[in-house]
Amino acid sequence: MSRIDGRTPEQLRPVTIERAWSKHAEGSVLVSFGDTRVLCTASLTEGVPRWRRGSGEGWVTAEYAMLPRATNTRGDRESVRGKIGGRTHEISRLIGRSLRAVVDTKALGENTVVLDCDVLQADGGTRTAAITGAYVALADAIDWARDHKVIKAKAQPLTGAVSAVSVGIIDGVPMLDLRYEEDVRAETDMNVVCTGDGRFIEVQGTAEGAPFDRAELDALLDLAVSGTAQLDAIQRAALAAPRQD
Amino acid sequence: MSRIDGRTPEQLRPVTIERAWSKHAEGSVLVSFGDTRVLCTASLTEGVPRWRRGSGEGWVTAEYAMLPRATNTRGDRESVRGKIGGRTHEISRLIGRSLRAVVDTKALGENTVVLDCDVLQADGGTRTAAITGAYVALADAIDWARDHKVIKAKAQPLTGAVSAVSVGIIDGVPMLDLRYEEDVRAETDMNVVCTGDGRFIEVQGTAEGAPFDRAELDALLDLAVSGTAQLDAIQRAALAAPRQD
Amino acid sequence: MSRIDGRTPEQLRPVTIERAWSKHAEGSVLVSFGDTRVLCTASLTEGVPRWRRGSGEGWVTAEYAMLPRATNTRGDRESVRGKIGGRTHEISRLIGRSLRAVVDTKALGENTVVLDCDVLQADGGTRTAAITGAYVALADAIDWARDHKVIKAKAQPLTGAVSAVSVGIIDGVPMLDLRYEEDVRAETDMNVVCTGDGRFIEVQGTAEGAPFDRAELDALLDLAVSGTAQLDAIQRAALAAPRQD
C-alpha cells in the first residue's frame, strides 16, 4: 500500500523545525511537515488580560491564520473580509487549549504568551504542524523569560511537551500525517494532540464519508500515538541546542 | 457515587422532545436535556447556494446561538458586538457536519435546509441537545417536503438517525450527560455524536485538567455510546406520531 | 365586520403571560398575543454604565431581536450579517424608552436592568407584546432585588404600569391588535404605549397607504386606550401570584 509520495501508511512526512527564525519574537519556529510550512512565534509580555489581573497566574493564547496564497487557490484575506471565519476560530482555539494543557500558569506568573501560527504554505496538517511548532517556540520564549529575569530562574511553567498529528482512513487503510490530497479523500479524519508521555490532550475525529466504528477509531488512535511519539523526539532534538537570542 | 441531581453516573437527564413548536418552520422542536432547552427549527427552501447550483445535490447547514440570558450571567448579544464568537462558530459547524453525515444530498435534490438551534436556557450539553433536537426537526422538514412535493414521495434523504451526548470524568468517575456545574468541574470533557446504529460521526475529547489516558478514553466512549442509544430511542418515540402542519 | 380569526374589531387576541419561564433571569416572562410569542427576560445587575456612575441613579435598557425562523420566511441572523438592522434598533429603543417612563431611576439606585425581548414566533404586534411582557419581567426583577437586598425593602422604583397595543385601519375600519396578515393590509398602522392609568407614553402612527385625517387618528387612539386598559388588567392578574425564584 504505497502513498502518493511513496510513504508507508505509518510514516510521517519529513519534519523540520528551524528555531530563532525571527529576530524580534521571544521564541520563533519555522516548522515543516513536508510541504506544509508554518511560522510560529511566541510573544511573551508582562501582564495579563484584565479578567486575570491579580490572580498571580499567567495566560497563554493562540492565533492561527493562513496567508492568502498558502493554498492552491488564493483565498480572501480575513482582514479584508472584516471577519474571521469559523475554521480559523476553531483552530486558534484548539492550539491555545493544547498549549495551555502543558503550562502551569502559576509558575508563569502574571505574564502572557501569544502564539501566532501563520501558515506560509499549506499541504494538509496545518493545525498539527502549528501545535508541534508552537510548543518549541513556547519553550524558547519561556527560556528567554528566565534569562531575562521575567520569571524566576527556577520556575518551570512547562509541565510537559505537546505535539499533534493527523490520521485518517483512506480506502479503508488508516494512515498517518495526511497530505492535502489524502485529506480530501479520507473517509474519516482525526487530529490527535498528545503529551510527550503519550497521554491525550485532544482527540477530534470526524466522519467525512461513512460513520466509523470502534475498531477503526482504535486503529487511528494507535497510529496517532505512534506519530506524536516520533514528533516528540524531533522536538527534543531541535531543543537540544542552546537558544539563540 | 451520587450526582448533584441524584442521577447515577450512567444516567441521562430527563429528555423531552416537543415537535411542531413553531407554526412557521417546516420542522421545529423544543428539546430539553434537563434544564437545557433548545429551540431547533428546520427551514427547507428550494434552491441551493451558488457554489452548488447545477450539481443536483442539496445542502444542509446549521446556526447555533444563545439568547443573552440563557446563562446564569447575561452575555453580550453577538449581533450587538457585530461579530460571532469562536465558540458559536465551532458549535454551528459541528451541528452542520453531524447532520450532513446522515443526509444523502442527492436524494434531497437542489434544496437547502437551515437548522437554527437557539438555546433558550442553558445548563450544560447545549450542543448535544441541539444535535439531538435538530435531527427530529430535520426529519419533520423532510417529511413536509415529501408531502408538499418539493422532493419525490419515495425520496429518502435521511440515511440514518443522529444524536449526541456529553461525557466527562469528574473526580475520577466517568459520567454521562453533564450539567453545567459538572461540566465546569470535569477533568476531561467529551462530546460524542453517533448514528442510530451506534457508529461514530464525531468524537471530540478535551483534557480540561490533566491529560487523559487510553483507558479513560475507552470508558468515556462506552458511556457515550450507551447514552446515544437511549437518545435514539427517545427520538424514535417522538417521531412515532404523525407530523402536524 | 368579522376578522380572519373571528374577532370583532375592538377585540384583543388571547393574551397569556407566563412568569418565571427561565431559571436564570431575575425576571422572565413568556408572553403571547395570539400566535406572537416573545420571551422577555429582565437581568438586574449592580452597577451602571460608566457615563452614569456616581449619579446615584440606575439605568434600564432593552434589546429586541427575532429568531431567524420566528417569521414565515427565514431571515438572516443579525449576528451573522455583522450588523443590526434599522427596524431592530428602532424597536429596542422604543421598548427601552417605554419602560424607563415608569421607572424612578433614583429609587432603583445604581443598578442596571437589561430587558431582552426575543421573539420566538411572530404574528404581528411583536413590539407591543414585548413591551407588555417586559413590564411584568421588570416588576419581578425589582421584586427580586428587594428580596435580595440589592435595593431597599421600601424602595418602589416602579411609578406605574405600562402596556402597548397596535391599532390600524383596514378597509376603512379601525381595528385593535393586528395579526400579521392584517398589519400588511392596514392603510394606517399605529402603536400606542400607555400607562396603567391610561395616559400616553408613546404614540407612533404611520400612513402605510393613504394619509389619515384627524377623525381616523382619534378613532385609533380611542381603540388603543381601551386595548391597553385590558392589557393592564391582564398584567395585574398575572402579577397577583407571588414571584417564584
Next chain:
Amino acid sequence: MSRIDGRTPEQLRPVTIERAWSKHAEGSVLVSFGDTRVLCTASLTEGVPRWRRGSGEGWVTAEYAMLPRATNTRGDRESVRGKIGGRTHEISRLIGRSLRAVVDTKALGENTVVLDCDVLQADGGTRTAAITGAYVALADAIDWARDHKVIKAKAQPLTGAVSAVSVGIIDGVPMLDLRYEEDVRAETDMNVVCTGDGRFIEVQGTAEGAPFDRAELDALLDLAVSGTAQLDAIQRAALAAPRQD
C-alpha cells in the same frame, strides 16, 4: 410666554430653502430651520434594487447623517465606528417612509431616488428640516427626470407635498418647532409629518418626562398642523422659481 429666541409658542423659526445648492445632484437643497442646516440631495438613477426589478415601479429611499461637529460636542463618525447608530437608522427610515407616502412609484417607473440628508449644523428639529428640505430636492429631481426624458413628460410621480415639524410641551405650554435647548427641556416631544392638504403621514409622540393625556396630545397635534401648513407655503414659494441645472 416668551421663548429663548423671542418667538411666541406658535411661531416657527425663520425657514430658508436654497435650491440647486450642489452642481452634481439632480435635486439639492440647503434648508435652514433657524440654526439647523441640512443639505438634502436627491440622486435619481435609472434602475431599481434587485427585489423590485421587473415590477415597473420605482423606489425612493433616504439616508440621514450628521457631520461630527454639527453638534455642540463632537460626535464620533459612524464610518469610523464601523456601524450606524440606532437614532440614525430610525431617522433615515422615517424620512424614507415620509417621502414615499407622496410618491406614486408606478408613475416614477423603474427609477430610484436616494435622498441624502446631511446635517451640517444642528439646533433641534434636524429630522423635520430634513423631510421638509428633501421634499423640495425630490420635486426638483423629478422635474429633472422629466426634462431629461428619464420619465415621461406627462408623468406626475408626486401625489402631494410633505413637510414636518416638531412640537413639545415645555413648562406645561405646547410649543412649535423646538430648538435644541427647548427639546432637552420638553416633557413631551412630538414629530408630525403632514401632507400639503393637512392630513397625517406620521405622528410620533414621546413622553420624555411624565406621561401625557389626550388633551395635551390634541393641543400638540393642532399646533403641528398649523406649522406644517406654514411650511407647505414656504415650500411652494421656493418651488415657484424654475429649476436651475
Next chain:
Amino acid sequence: MSRIDGRTPEQLRPVTIERAWSKHAEGSVLVSFGDTRVLCTASLTEGVPRWRRGSGEGWVTAEYAMLPRATNTRGDRESVRGKIGGRTHEISRLIGRSLRAVVDTKALGENTVVLDCDVLQADGGTRTAAITGAYVALADAIDWARDHKVIKAKAQPLTGAVSAVSVGIIDGVPMLDLRYEEDVRAETDMNVVCTGDGRFIEVQGTAEGAPFDRAELDALLDLAVSGTAQLDAIQRAALAAPRQD
C-alpha cells in the same frame, strides 16, 4: 494653452475662505477651490488620547470624508458600508501629518484638536483644499483656546502656516490646481504641501500614465511652490479680521 475654465496653466481657481461657518466648532471654515467646497471644523478639547497622557504634549488629528453626492455619481456612504475606504484613510492621514508639521505640541499642552474635513462638493483638489482650509480653522481654534484660557495667553502652538495644492502634467504641459476633468486626464499628478515660507511638508507625485522624468518633476515642484505662496497670502488675508465666536 487655455484650460476648460479659461485659466492659464499657472493660475489657481478662485479660492474663498469663509470663517466661523458653524456656530458650534472652536474653528470652522468653508473653503472653496472653484467648485470644490470643503467644510473644515476644528474641535478643540481638553485632554489627549491615552497613549499621550502625562506627556505634557497635545495632539492634532484629522478625518476626511465626502458626502455621498459630493461627486458626479453618488457614492456609497462609508458608515453604511461599515468600513472606511483606503483613499479616505490615506487622505485623513495626509491632512493630520500636514497640520502636525506646523504645531508645537508642547505649546499646545495636553489638548486635542480634531480637524474634520467634509467635502460638500467635489471638483478635484479636495485634499489640498481641505489642508488649506483646515489650517485656518486650526488657527481660529487655537485663538479660541487662548481667549478661553485653555492654553496660556502667550502660547503660540503654531510654528508656521500650511497650504497645499495639486499640480499635474496634461498633454505635456504642467498645470496648477487641477479640476476633476483635468485630474482624470493628467499623465502625472502631484500634491504638494508647503509651509508659509515655501518649504516642503509633503510631496506626493504619481505617474498616472507614463513615468515622469526629473525635468518634469522639477517643473511641477516649481509650479506647486508658486501656488502655495498664493494660497498663503489668501489665508493671511482671511485671518486678518478678528475671530468671531
Next chain:
Amino acid sequence: MSRIDGRTPEQLRPVTIERAWSKHAEGSVLVSFGDTRVLCTASLTEGVPRWRRGSGEGWVTAEYAMLPRATNTRGDRESVRGKIGGRTHEISRLIGRSLRAVVDTKALGENTVVLDCDVLQADGGTRTAAITGAYVALADAIDWARDHKVIKAKAQPLTGAVSAVSVGIIDGVPMLDLRYEEDVRAETDMNVVCTGDGRFIEVQGTAEGAPFDRAELDALLDLAVSGTAQLDAIQRAALAAPRQD
C-alpha cells in the same frame, strides 16, 4: 559618517531575492532588504473584476500586510480587529499603483494578478522591499501565463521593470535604504519608486521633523535614483535563471 550597521550613506543593505519560494503561486518571491523579509506572491487567475469585464483589459492589484510579530512589539491582527488600518490601506494602494505603472493591461488580456506582500520580519523599508519583490513575482507569473497559454506566447504585458527604495535625512545627512532605527530618527523620509530606466513612478516625501527645502529634496532624489538602479540590476540577476514551476 558611519551607520549603525557600518554602511556608508549611499549604500543599500544586502538584498536577496529568492524565487519560487511557494509551490502554489504562479510567481512567488522571498525578498530581503537586510533583516526586512517580505513574502511576495503573484496569483494569476483568468477573468477580471465585474467593472472591467468585456474591456479586453486585465487588472493588477496588491494587498500588503504584516504578520503580528513581524515587528519588535506584537501588533494586533487586522483580521481580529475586524478592520484594516490606514497604513495598510495606503501601502497596498501604493504597491498596486506602482506595479500597474509597468503593465500593459491590454497585453495582459482579461486576466487578474493579485500581488500579496506579507511582511514576515520588519526592519524598515517594508513597502519598498515589497514593491521590489512583487515585480519579480509578477514577472514570473506572466511568464507562467505564457507557458500555460493563458496569454499569447508573444504577449509582453510588462512594459518595464520597477523597484523602490527609501531615503531620508538623518542628522542632516541624506541616507539610502533606512533601517527601522534610522527611519525613526529621520527628519525627512521619502519613498521613491522608479522604472528600470530611472524614471519616476511615485515620489512620496514627508517632513517628519522640520520641513525640508528644495536642495534637500534634490539630494534625496539623487540618492533614491542611484538606489533603484542598483535594485534593478539585482532584479535582473535574479530573473536571469529560468523560472521553476
